[in-house]
Every structure is written in C-alpha cells, then in structure tokens.
Amino acid sequence: MPLVVTDAIVLHAFDYSETSRILRLATREAGVLSVLARGARRSKKRFGSALDLFAEGTIEVLVRDQRDLQTLCAFDVTHSRPTLASDLGRFAGASALAELILRFATDERQVSLFDALSRSLDELALAPPDETREVTLAGAWRLVGELGFAPSLDSCSACHADLAIADTLPFSHAAGGVLCANCARLHPSGRTLPAAERARLGAWMADERTGKMSDPDSRAHQRLLREFLREHLAQDRALRAFEMWEHAPWSRA
Amino acid sequence: MSAIDDLATELAKLPGIGRKTALRLTYHLLKQPPEQSKRLATVLAELSDRVHRCSVCFNLTEADPCGICRDGRRDRTVICVVEEASDIGAIERAGEFRGVYHVLGGRLSPLDGVGPDDLTIRQLTERIQSDEIREVIVATNPSLEGEATALFVQRQVAPLGAAVTRIARGIPIGGDLEYADGVTIAQALSARRAM
Secondary structure (H helix, E strand, O other): OOEEEEEEEEEEEEEEOOOEEEEEEEEOOOEEEEEEEOOOOOOOOOOHHHHOOOOEEEEEEEOOOOOOEEEEEEEEEEEOOHHHHOOHHHHHHHHHHHHHHHHHOOOOOOHHHHHHHHHHHHHHHHOOHHHHHHHHHHHHHHHHHHHHHOOEOOEOOOOOOEOOOOOOEEEEOOOOEEOOHHHHHHOOOOEEEOHHHHHHHHHHHOOOOOOOOOHHHHHHHHHHHHHHHHHHHHOOOOOHHHHHHHHOHHHHO | OOHHHHHHHHHOOOOOOOHHHHHHHHHHHHHOOHHHHHHHHHHHHHHHHHOEEOOOOOOEEOOOOOHHHHOOOOEEEEEEEEOOHHHHHHHHHHOOOOEEEEEOOOOOEHHHOEOHHHOOHHHHHHHHHHOOOOEEEEOOOOOHHHHHHHHHHHHHHHHHOOEEEEOOOOOOOOOOHHHOOHHHHHHHHHOOOOO
C-alpha cells in the first residue's frame, strides 16, 4: 500500500461515525482525494486544526487502488485561512471555488490547478469585503482555464480569425468564446461582451488583478460564468454553493 | 427482500454503521429473546411520537416548552446560541451557564446547500424582539463554517440591541503550549485578555 506525501487543501469535511471525519481534499500530486481521518473528532493530537475548511498543508495518505476512500495518516498544516470566515462574501466565494474543484477536477496530478486554487483562496482571504465578488470571479475563471475550458477571447472561437481588441463582440457559450461577425450569424448567442469586460476577463485568466466593478457589471459576469459552466461542465446537476454565492443576499449581509 | 435484509438496510442508514455491522446487529437481535426485539421496536416507534422540538428554543424535548425554557430559576435575558441540540448537553455538563438556549439546527454550509433559511435564525431574532434579551452568546463550533454562522448571527442580532458575545477559543485547560498547533496558539494570542 503506497504512502503518498503531497500538498493538500481541505475543500469539504463532514463527520463520520462517533470519532472520525471524512475530508475531500484538493492535492498537488493526486488530484481530488477523499480521505478518512480516523479519530479526528475525539482527539486533536493527531490532526490539530488541520481539518478545518480551506486549510492547506502536507498530507500523508495510504492509497489503495480501487478504493474511493483513502486513509489519512497525517496532516501538517502550513497555513489556515480563518479570514475566509470573517466576511460572508469571502466565505460564500471560497465555497463556490471549492465546489468547482470538487465537481470538475479529477484524481489525476494537476499541479497548476492546485496552485491556482491556493492562490485564489489566498486572494479571497485578503479581499476587501466590497470586492469579494470580483476576486471570486477572477479565481473561478482561473480554475475554469486550468480545467481546460478557457474561453477564446482574442480570436473567433469558430473560425479562429484574430479580433480587434476594441470591439464589442458576441459571446457564444457553445462555441467556447467570442465570435467574429460572420460566425456570429451561424452561432446565435445570447450575450455580447463589451471590449472592457473582455479585457477584464482576459486579465482574470492571466492572473492580473482588476479593480472593483459596478454591481450590474459584476452580476453580468456572474451570469456569464454560470452559463459557461452549465454549457461546458455542470450538465444538469445544480451547483449549490455557486448558486448561493450568486443569488443569496446573506453573503453580502 | 427478506426481513433480515430489511432490518440490515435500515440499520445501515444510521451514522457510523456499515452494511457488515448492520448485518451483525441484525443477527444479534435474532439471537435475543423476542420480547427484547419487541421492546426495542416499541421504544423506537415511541421516540418520534414523544420527542419534538421545543417551540421556544428548538431543543429536543418530550414536553413543550422544554425543561430549560420552563425552569424559572434560569436567566431568560441571556441566550446561548448553539448549532445542535446535542451541544446543549455539553454546556449543561459544565454547570456554568444559567441562561437559556437557542438551537440553530446546523450551520451555514453552501457546499451542503445549507443557507440561513435552513436554520432557525429568523426565530431567534423574533425571540429577541419579543423578550427582554440582554446578551446573546454565540457558541457555534470554532470551525470555519461555525465562525461564518456566528458572523451571520451577529449581523442579524446586533441591530436589535442585545449584546452579542462569542465563546472564547485557544489553549485547552490542561493543554501544553509546546504541543498546540500554530492556528490554536495564534487564536489564543489574538483573544488574550488583561489580567
């Protein structure tokens, strides 16, 4: 039974039996893992505060092939992110990012996806309360890109013709990005993307910080992201945390 | 499906009980005198008939209001807010708190689809508005979800005029600094108090 040692972030945790917890982890070397932390509820000696949501550290896991639930031997926390609970917008945003990974990442090695998640959670943990929506959007698009679904923003997603930076363009979820005028006639699209918002989306994908947005603009970006996820990733299963982040007024209380 | 399978399937739905243990329990019951199984069945059937949520604090109780809400010696101006009814037992065992309780019925957890409407936060604010409440102690668990829930409760309760306090966190009694993890020590330092 091989022992895997890798960096990990706690994305979901729930109680199992009287004394144990099951964790779902994003890991650098083994993708998303479900692990059993035996005795974690009874004693803090073995895992300490490591088992809290969004904590990051180095894990030791006994991995058995053909098993969905692996055994967590140790979790040495390197940093926790308590400030994600000090603002409800941060908390809702972090939950939405965690859901994206839990739902769409695989159990294969995905170093850049892990790093993008870690960076996005760190940025959200430090985000001003009135900018958590923008920071979550940036993180979510970054993860979408790392998952292999980055939208085409500089060239037509159908014919690959280069497009002018200053143009407002139709955005087709089905085609996977912006369209030129010719292709737009063949791919009816429900959205248009103004040049400034296309640049903002490009900046998010390129890991660049952007400033605060107006409420209607950030809401429009939430809709765009939701529709894109539904088209390419979510199929018919609801994204509960994502919906709460988008619709729940409590997260901005 | 046989009666054995039926019972094992139902037992396996309980937390911490897998299919193997469920079958072991089923065969154990079959080895007992029939009266014992019947007594267990009767107790289980009566459980859901007799135990309800207290209409005031949402504690689990056979009488409504519950014993704590009915107790005239308790300080009704102080409410301790907990996630689950089982948390009340833990606080009562400490013997330090003489106020009353409010059970939220969980904690905010977007990943599990649990939002404020799934908790009894609205009932808590109604209680504060209708009674003379001096202090609300938020005793949700010191986890990230518990902290977010505490923050939400604070945002809802503070405008109503009651003082909102949070239970302390840090090094446990009898603990050893050398073996405490960094997060716990950081929390203990940030929540230090004057002596």
